[in-house]
Amino acid sequence: MKILRSSVPIWLGVFGGSIVLLAMFIKIPVHVGLWSKWFLEWRVILASFALTLGAGNLLRIHANRIRMKREAWMYSYVTIVALIGYTVLGILFKRTHPVYSFIFDNAYSPLSATVFSINAFYISSACYRAFRARNGHAAVLLLSGVIVMLGSVGIGYAIWPGFNTMTQWIMNYPNSAAMRGMNIGAALGIIGVSLRVIFGLERGHLGGE
Amino acid sequence: MNGDFLTRMQNIDRRVIYTVVFLVLLFPMFNPIGLPLKISLVTQKAFDAVDALPAGSLVMFTTANAPGTAAELEPQSIALMRHAINNKLRVVLNPTAAESPRFVDGYRQMFLKAGYVEGKDFLVLPYLAGGETLFGAMGSDLKSAYSMIAAGSSALWDSIDGMQDFDMLADCGGGESQLWALAHIEAKHKTPTICLITAVILAVRQPYFTSGQYKGIVSGLSGAAEYEVLARVPGKGASGMDAQSMGHLWVIFTILAGNIAYFITKGKKSSGGDR
Amino acid sequence: MQLVAGTLGKVWFLIAFTVIFWFFVDRTAKGHKLVIRRIAGFDALDEAIGRCTEMGRPVHYTFGVGELDANVLASFDVLGYVSGQCARMDTDIIITNALGEVQMMTEEIVRSAYVHAGKPDAYKADNVRFVSSVQTAYMSAILGIFQRERPGANLMLGPFFAESMMLAEAGQQIGAIQVGGTGRTIQVPFFIAACDYTLIGDELFVAGAYIGRKPLQVGAVYAQDFGKWLTLLLIVAGTILATSGNNFVTDLMKK
Structure with missing residues (x-):
């Protein structure tokens, strides 16, 4: 049992990671190339099936909430009915069916867009709080932030066309340089984690501290 | 200046900020101001790259559009589809997020209305999960990634061997898919690539434009409005620009007000405060 | 070849x-x-858990809506540590998950942290919650948890997309101490604006080395x-x- 929980996942990571990595760079013999393709395809298939696991967990938690009458338990009924109902509808009638489309267009889409639009409000309050010129660096951040905001919309251009030119410059040079630096650091971090998986040194995903 | 007022200006109640954001966004939607629109370099280049494609060129449009990001991505996508139709390009529509097929259905209707024949002039691929793995599979062997499409079911699909046959890849989304497109398709097959993105991620995509890996970027609602103007296909992008301008102006106002109050308070403290 | x-x-x-x-x-x-410099974001984890213990509030931990990648793998190390500390201090930890493929692994990591801490009975399976793989549903589920269960700490480590801003600002509104970290550089400014501590760029990827030594x-x-x-x-x-x-x-x- 211990082998199944620790050694097998590590060796699967070593084997799968090495094959996929090799296939990225080297035209390897057909049968090894096929292994790489299979790993990639399995990943696509597993990602789809994993949703079922998630849905199972969701159902269990909400069923428990109802059974134990926890706070706001009645909303759990809405979740369960929506989850099962819409899934059954999709399987039985397919995506193009008018009922499926009606729910997607008139319930799901507006709800999603509404939740997403809350970001506009949250960004405004976060900007107000964070953009305070407490020192020289913060002042530079504030100034460049205001210029980019003005240079990205019509009102900035109407006030002074130079905002647009300054925005282009900020985005092309200081921004690109800083982002490249951060991206290179993050990419090396990702390579580091991946090598740790491939060499069997990464075990955080197997549980324990 | 009254100390209480200055303190309040540094701590404006977020409910006040939210209410004014709502009002300044709402007002221009009913009373358009008609603010000027400056075409940005990234949009111009994206338009030029598509416009330069001769009629009959093959374009893959991968989209991760979802209801949450549709306010920005849908006007961009529609403008691009209409441009493709006007220039008689062949398009393979590829939804790469679970919510995207519904949007692709809409583009399909646009092509059908324009007289395109499905399977010959354009094609809709089924949605597949997998994220980066899917892009990796597409880059290495497109046909086996979509092995569920039977040979002989579509003339267009039969004529394609892999991503190397595409004259352009246009990736649309607010996530990482543009980077996957670069890593697994552009780098491998040198497919000219443009991306349609939410405005917030322009800062991290711009370096790939300056390096020449993206031929162009359509970013946010402003990018959609600019593309509509360039392609002469009026749409929803331009109508949202005034609201965006006013929203930006209000955020700038709150930031400046907070900072002015902060500096006056700081000045008073260092000179001994209110007397 | x-x-x-x-x-x-x-x-x-x-x-x-x-x-x-x-x-x-x-x-x-x-x-x-070999020595690693101090990273404030990781040092703050104990402070955050301690604060929750004092206030009698749970810790909230989430990965974001990305996919199973290096960000998630690095975050697992932090989750194992945080779960173990929560177990030792008798503080509840709520984990919200948008990634179906890591749900089982998440459950296993938390359960095994409780076992290692000597408190297997304190593990609550219902606190490791898959909420939705859809970004907006995921965000609204967490906003609901924030309002109902009012966590005292909000730890956001993983592959974040646009939800970073919303979750961080909502966490700020309920007064939670917040640590944000992601290798997705575009989300870093949002974490900096709204979180108490932020892990920038590749800092998240040293989690295993820094925390686990x-x-x-x-x-x-x-x-x-x-x-x-x-x-x-x-x-x-x-x-x-x-x-x-x-x-x-x-x-x-x-x-």
């Missing part, structure tokens, strides 16, 4: 990086002590830093050569 076109430069870089990687891993395996992983972190020097060397050499009309480095990276 042939190289895939356009990968020669990358292969050389990967080989060099792997050699450096093994060099440092080997050094640490042989007992050489596992020697082999510390070696891997050193390799990462040397990788940066190697990249810098390539950039400087490439720039100087290209300016003087020699495109050797740029051509090598394109080949």
Whole structure:
């Protein structure tokens, strides 16, 4: 049992990671190339099936909430009915069916867009709080932030066309340089984690501290 | 200046900020101001790259559009589809997020209305999960990634061997898919690539434009409005620009007000405060 | 055996990086002590859990809506540590998950942290929650949890997308102490604006080495830093050569 929980996942990571990595760079013999393709395809298939696991967990938690009458338990009924109902509808009638489309267009889409639009409000309050010129660096951040905001919309251009030119410059040079630096650091971090998986040194995903 | 007022200006109640954001966004939607629109370099280049494609060129449009990001991505996508139709390009529509097929259905209707024949002039691929793995599979062997499409079911699909046959890849989304497109398709097959993105991620995509890996970027609602103007296909992008301008102006106002109050308070403290 | 076109430069870089990687891993395996600088975001984890214990509020932990990638793998190390500390301090931990494929792993990590802490009975399976793989549903589920269960700490470590801003600002509104960290650089400014502590760029990826103090992983972190020097060397050499009309480095990276 211990082998199944620790050694097998590590060796699967070593084997799968090495094959996929090799296939990225080297035209390897057909049968090894096929292994790489299979790993990639399995990943696509597993990602789809994993949703079922998630849905199972969701159902269990909400069923428990109802059974134990926890706070706001009645909303759990809405979740369960929506989850099962819409899934059954999709399987039985397919995506193009008018009922499926009606729910997607008139319930799901507006709800999603509404939740997403809350970001506009949250960004405004976060900007107000964070953009305070407490020192020289913060002042530079504030100034460049205001210029980019003005240079990205019509009102900035109407006030002074130079905002647009300054925005282009900020985005092309200081921004690109800083982002490249951060991206290179993050990419090396990702390579580091991946090598740790491939060499069997990464075990955080197997549980324990 | 009254100390209480200055303190309040540094701590404006977020409910006040939210209410004014709502009002300044709402007002221009009913009373358009008609603010000027400056075409940005990234949009111009994206338009030029598509416009330069001769009629009959093959374009893959991968989209991760979802209801949450549709306010920005849908006007961009529609403008691009209409441009493709006007220039008689062949398009393979590829939804790469679970919510995207519904949007692709809409583009399909646009092509059908324009007289395109499905399977010959354009094609809709089924949605597949997998994220980066899917892009990796597409880059290495497109046909086996979509092995569920039977040979002989579509003339267009039969004529394609892999991503190397595409004259352009246009990736649309607010996530990482543009980077996957670069890593697994552009780098491998040198497919000219443009991306349609939410405005917030322009800062991290711009370096790939300056390096020449993206031929162009359509970013946010402003990018959609600019593309509509360039392609002469009026749409929803331009109508949202005034609201965006006013929203930006209000955020700038709150930031400046907070900072002015902060500096006056700081000045008073260092000179001994209110007397 | 042939190289895939356009990968020669990358292969050389990967080989060099792997050699450096093994060099440092080997050094640490042989007992050489390597030091990692202090990272405030990780140091703040105990403070956050302690605060929750004092206030009698739960800790909230989430990965974001990305996919199972290096960000999630690095975050697992932090989750294991945080769960163990919560178990020891009798503080509830709520984990919200948008990634179906890691739900089982998440449950296993938390359960095993409770077992290691000697409190297997304190583990609550219902607190490891898959909420939705859809971003907006995921966000609204967490906003609901914030309002109902009012966590005292909000730990957001993983592959975040646009939900970073909303979750961080909502956490700020309920007064939670917040730590945000992601390798997705675009989300870093949002975390900086709304969180108390932020792990920038590759800081998240040193979690295993920093928290667990596992020697082999510390070696891997050193390799990462040397990788940066190697990249810098390539950039400087490439720039100087290209300016003087020699495109050797740029051509090598394109080949």
